[in-house]
Amino acid sequence: MSSLALMRWLESSPERYDAGMKILTFGNVSKLHDAVAAAATSKPGGRVLEIGCGTGTVTQLLLARGAKVTAIDQSPEMIDQAKQRVRRNEGAEVTWLEQTAAEIDGLPQASFDAIVLCLCLSDMSSIERAYVLGATRRLLGEGGRLVVADEVFSPGGWRRFAQLLWRVPQAMTGWLLVGALSQPIRDLVGEIRAAGYDLRDEQRWLMGSLALVVAEPPR
DSSP states (O other), X not given: OOSSTTHHHHHTSHHHHHHHHHHHTTTHXXXXXHHHHHHHTSSTXXXXXXXXXXXXXXXXXXXXXXXXXXXXXXXXHHHHHHHHHHTTSTTOOEEEEEOOGGGGGGSOTTOEEEEEEESOGGGSOHHHHHHHHHHHHHHEEEEEEEEEEEEBOOOTTHHHHHHHHHXXXXXXXXXXXXXXXXXXXXXXXXXXXXXXXXXXEEEEETTTTEXXXXXXXXX
């Protein structure tokens, strides 16, 4: 998931994942989730592909707004948690797929009105991100939009310095727990544009370190 250094450890136990995310982001992740769901459901009853659904927090919000969701995640434990979360949504239309983001090219082309990647791109290499973002374009129908939310580098100055300070203890703990580190995305907007998208909106939280980007293929 995101490059917040403890994310991989939290993923190993889905029960603590949501609580951990709220702590690590000082509650800002809830605002991020709400904004993602709103941006992805501009079309009533739209078909939404959610890549990296995790424990289903965004899935539930999408369904509550009337979306028809195809949710994928490579972790069967996460999908089980997500299924339990959304069972309360009567009449919800959701398809669950246990697969990686790299396997989305097997989905029908032009079959979605929106594609969501929430806190998953930063766990990929730059090459993987370029592939996945490129593949999403083929899956969007006419007028479709891409909604991406992730951890990014804060703007320069004191915000960047503060981000580096709070990541030091997280990074040390993450390395001790899982032996691996990940990094915020340096130029999320640039990578999305390089995949052939036009920027439509950008929002930021947590001193600019959490970003939401809405983009569309050129018309």
